[in-house]
Amino acid sequence: MATPRTPDSTRRSERSRRAIFDAALELVGEVGYDKLTIEGIAARAGVGKQTIYRWWPSKAAVLLDAFTADAGDYEAGLPDTGDLAADLRFVLRASVDEFNDPKFQAPYRALAAAGANDAELSADFVARLMEPGIKVYTDRLRAARDQGQVAEDADLRVAAEMLLGPFSQRWLMRTGPLTYEFTDTLVDLVVRAVARR
């Protein structure tokens, strides 16, 4: 009687799932996260509200799935030309372009904001989007260390956060402009910080 309601995912409608993702991403871009509603997503997707409630616990969870379904992943890792600073500069410049793209902004900001107030969501958000980011930077730094360009005892994880943290903060809180100049400076300082003495 007190069945915990676990829906049978084998019978799930892929068509509805896609439509919900598309609708969610469209709407968050059009009206913003605060005015994004489950009703609105259902209506735009041509889907019953229950279909959303059946599979996701909140609009943030829908958006996170929608976003990660689209987002490219980090499987490749960072380029390694042998020149650490140049590689970091290159990748961060690409990130500057990406994060300045309006399409990308709305859902990402929304998720970051929602995560700030919801530990469960942020655990997911971090595991799926931020950790992989930190990891590829840490990996690239480790490769540099293995090549003798970085001090043995440097904390590479923290170094990676020193690249991404200021970047994220400028973007998320708008504490400053997100430019190539900024990321280049950042790379210089971090490379200097971890450089073999």
Place this chain on the structure above:
Amino acid sequence: MATPRTPDSTRRSERSRRAIFDAALELVGEVGYDKLTIEGIAARAGVGKQTIYRWWPSKAAVLLDAFTADAGDYEAGLPDTGDLAADLRFVLRASVDEFNDPKFQAPYRALAAAGANDAELSADFVARLMEPGIKVYTDRLRAARDQGQVAEDADLRVAAEMLLGPFSQRWLMRTGPLTYEFTDTLVDLVVRAVARR
């Protein structure tokens, strides 16, 4: 005809203002930001809803005023014992304690999150809370540079962000634990980054 209705602030009730701040901070701690409502604040404060709508445009704006009314400011600046690393370690350790204090968390997280989706609010938030923070670090670094401990050409603003950005990100997104060890490591790396060669 389209008068913007600007209320007369000289007739404003200080008692109501305080009661609203207290209620907002209490409630955000009790129920969280998402379930914080203007109605709830008004009821707790023993105030009409209109009194809130008259003076603030949103619950985020109320919270920002409430928070900054309470929050200590940065007038004093950072300590300067002559030992840059020690001073930074000391201050960041204090911040670790502050940001791990539950009282402080709810409103600050809420404001950061709300700011992420609302440029107008984040402008206020940054100007009143984050900029002053960045500034005192920049000032302390400048003093160190004047004392010859820091490279002439180092970008001190970005260096300050390298301290605060990773800190903020760990705390806000919970990408890692906010410990003394972390901030000490951060200080080491940053000091090394800007050190006179």
Place this chain on the structure above:
Amino acid sequence: MATPRTPDSTRRSERSRRAIFDAALELVGEVGYDKLTIEGIAARAGVGKQTIYRWWPSKAAVLLDAFTADAGDYEAGLPDTGDLAADLRFVLRASVDEFNDPKFQAPYRALAAAGANDAELSADFVARLMEPGIKVYTDRLRAARDQGQVAEDADLRVAAEMLLGPFSQRWLMRTGPLTYEFTDTLVDLVVRAVARR
């Protein structure tokens, strides 16, 4: 795009409908029409406000439906013992009792008042409550005419209004006491007015 939102009445909750009627009639008796609120009705009925707004345009419309759902109708017509004056006296005396009953007063007064200022409502009110009343009197007068007790050329509709108009006015505006004596006098005069010369 400008769909008028017509709800599907086949899915309507009969339970809610009844609860709303009961609550409306109770409350109008307890607090009066001016202090009768949709919120109050919804709360008393254990119903969402939207459920009321979905089906009725105003509290007056709710009350009219509630009232007519309860009110007995006039299917039977007036008694016809052959003695016109006696029959009219009898029925009007019954009406005196009915209109002096506190239970009856509140909703009826409220509807009459609301109708005075709202042509659409009064059209409904008249069609459902007043016209049938006038009709049964007109019918009884016609029967009397057919029996040769009433002048051929008498305007029976106006005669019926001469019974009900003064009655209504005394009751609604409180221009005088609503007693058997009054209605008996009324009947005498009207019977005399239409009597065959």
Place this chain on the structure above:
Amino acid sequence: MATPRTPDSTRRSERSRRAIFDAALELVGEVGYDKLTIEGIAARAGVGKQTIYRWWPSKAAVLLDAFTADAGDYEAGLPDTGDLAADLRFVLRASVDEFNDPKFQAPYRALAAAGANDAELSADFVARLMEPGIKVYTDRLRAARDQGQVAEDADLRVAAEMLLGPFSQRWLMRTGPLTYEFTDTLVDLVVRAVARR
């Protein structure tokens, strides 16, 4: 200490009083009684709200005063040409015109409606507007009786109500059109009802 707040009427501003009346009558015509508000009257009249609350207990009371300040009174009584039926027909035809005048309708309807639900107000309304009306008709009927045209034992008050009640009901509840034909028929029937046998 518990002074019941009796304002000093000698210091009252006649200018404000007039402005309030004008505003109330204008507004009731423009927006209807339900949307007539004290705030609106005050704003239109260029008057503080307190000035209204100081002198009247409700918007209905304001309107009643405003209306009676304008309305002509019945001092003159009805014409007496010796022909009762002709005199009544004449006066009622004039009333038909008056009650079909839009200017007149809004406030009068509003007051009648408000009175229906407020015994205190209706006492005032009846005493100041309806009783005098009934009285002049009763007086005219008495004159006719003194001239031998009306039965000695006829209840003249009820006869007067038989003229005004149906008239009021048609107008207030819109149970039928308010025409000369209707009032002429009414007069015929009433005159016949009270005629000396």
Place this chain on the structure above:
DNA sequence: CATTAAGCGAGACGGTACGTCTTGTCTTTAC
């Protein structure tokens, strides 16, 4: 002739209700 006390315009206040919107649950019907 200054003083003082009232009425006044103005509008902030604590409240209540409005009518709308969205939430998350539930039920019905179609596939």
Place this chain on the structure above:
DNA sequence: GTAAAGACAAGACGTACCGTCTCGCTTAATG
């Protein structure tokens, strides 16, 4: 048995007025 549709109870939204209050400002009438 999932899905589209949508009614439902609940409750917050932001607005409009309520009736009370306090603020300066006329404006008498009094001491």
